[in-house]
Amino acid sequence: MQNRITQLFNIKYPLIQAGMIWASGWKLASTVSNSGGLGIIGAGSMYPEILREHIQKCKKATNKPFAVNVPMLYPDIEKIMEIIIEEGVKIVFTSAGNPKTWTKHLQSHGIKVVHVVSSVKFALKSQDAGVDAVVAEGFEAGGHNGRDETTTFTLIPMVKEQLEIPLIAAGGIATGRGMLAAMVLGADAVQIGSRFVASNEASSHQNFKNKVVEAKEGDTQLTLKELAPVRMLKNKFFNEVQALYQTAPTKEELITLLGRARAKKGMFEGDMEDGELEIGQIAGLIHEIKPATEIIQEIISEFESAKQKVAQL
Numbered sequence: 001m002q003n004r005i006t007q008l009f010n011i012k013y014p015l016i017q018a019g020m021i022w023a024s025g026w027k028l029a030s031t032v033s034n035s036g037g038l039g040i041i042g043a044g045s046m047y048p049e050i051l052r053e054h055i056q057k058c059k060k061a062t063n064k065p066f067a068v069n070v071p072m073l074y075p076d077i078e079k080i081m082e083i084i085i086e087e088g089v090k091i092v093f094t095s096a097g098n099p100k101t102w103t104k105h106l107q108s109h110g111i112k113v114v115h116v117v118s119s120v121k122f123a124l125k126s127q128d129a130g131v132d133a134v135v136a137e138g139f140e141a142g143g144h145n146g147r148d149e150t151t152t153f154t155l156i157p158m159v160k161e162q163l164e165i166p167l168i169a170a171g172g173i174a175t176g177r178g179m180l181a182a183m184v185l186g187a188d189a190v191q192i193g194s195r196f197v198a199s200n201e202a203s204s205h206q207n208f209k210n211k212v213v214e215a216k217e218g219d220t221q222l223t224l225k226e227l228a229p230v231r232m233l234k235n236k237f238f239n240e241v242q243a244l245y246q247t248a249p250t251k252e253e254l255i256t257l258l259g260r261a262r263a264k265k266g267m268f269e270g271d272m273e274d275g276e277l278e279i280g281q282i283a284g285l286i287h288e289i290k291p292a293t294e295i296i297q298e299i300i301s302e303f304e305s306a307k308q309k310v311a312q313l
C-alpha cells in the first residue's frame with residue numbers, strides 16, 4: 001500500500017498513531033513503527049529531559065521512522081525543539097498553535113513537519129506556512145479539539161476540495177472500515193488516537209484503559225470551550241464542570257475548577273473520579289485492550305477486506 005504519505009514518511013501503511021499526552025511514550029511509538037505504521041511520541045506531557053529519554057529509547061527500540069508531537073502551547077517549547085533537532089528526529093507533528101512559528105526552522109534541519117488542524121481555514125494556513133502534510137481532526141476526536149464541531153465525515157472532503165498537500169484524517173477512526181471510509185473521502189492516511197489508548201503499550205493508567213473499554217456511545221462530550229475545547233469521558237469531574245456551567249461562570253471560575261494537572265491525575269495516575277479523561281467518541285467501539293501490533297494487523301486486514309466488499313457493490 002503505497003501513496004504520498006507512505007512515501008513522505010517511508011512507512012509501510014498509511015496509519016499513524018496519534019501523539020497523546022500521558023499515553024504515547026517510546027514504547028507505544030516504537031511498537032507502532034515496528035509494525036509498519038508511524039509511531040508518535042507525545043511531548044505534551046513531558047519535561048524536556050524526559051522527552052530526550054523517550055527519543056533515545058525509541059531510537060534503540062526501532063530503526064523505523066517515528067515522530068514527535070509538540071503542542072505549541074508548551075512553555076518549554078524552545079528547549080523541546082532544540083532536543084528534537086539534537087536527537088535527529090526526522091518527523092514532527094505540531095499542534096495547538098501557529099504553523100508559521102516553527103515549520104521553516106525545523107525543515108532547515110531536514111525535519112518533515114505536519115500540522116494538526118480542525119478547519120479548512122487552518123488547513124490552508126498550514127499549507128501556506130509550508131508544512132509537508134496536514135492532519136484534519138474532526139469533532140469526534142479525543143482530547144483538545146476545534147470549537148466549530150465539524151465532524152470528520154464533513155471536514156475531510158471539505159479540506160480535500162482545497163488542499164494540495166497530503167491530508168491525514170483524524171477523529172473517530174479505530175477500524176479498517178473507518179480507515180477506508182476516511183480514505184474514500186479524500187484522506188491519504190489516518191491518525192488514530194483513542195484506539196491506541198487501549199493498547200498494552202500505552203503509558204496511560206490501567207484504570208483509564210479499562211474505562212475506555214467500558215465506555216458506550218454517548219459517554220464522552222466536548223466541553224470547556226471557553227478555555228481549550230476538550231473531549232472527555234463523563235465522570236465526576238465532568239459533572240462538576242457541567243454544574244458550574246449552570247451558574248454562568250466566568251473564565252476564571254472555570255480555570256479554578258480545572259486546576260492544575262487534572263489530565264495527569266486521570267489518565268496517568270488513574271483517578272477516575274477527579275481526573276480529566278480525554279478520549280474520543282469512538283471509545284464506544286473499543287472493547288478490548290490489545291497489543292498495538294495486533295491492533296494494526298486487525299485494522300489493515302479489515303481495511304483490505306472492506307475494500308474488496310465495496311468493490312463488489
Ligand SMILES: Cc1cc2nc3c(=O)[nH]c(=O)nc-3n(C[C@H](O)[C@H](O)[C@H](O)COP(=O)(O)O)c2cc1C
Nearest residue numbers: 018020021044095141142143171172192193194280
Ligand atoms: C488521551 C489523548 C491525548 C491526546 N493528546 C494530544 C496531544 O498531546 N497533542 C495533540 O496534538 N493531540 C492530542 N490528542 C488528539 C490525538 O492526537 C488524535 O488526533 C485524536 O485522538 C484522534 O481522534 P480519535 O481519538 O477519535 O482517534 C489526544 C487524544 C487523546 C485521546
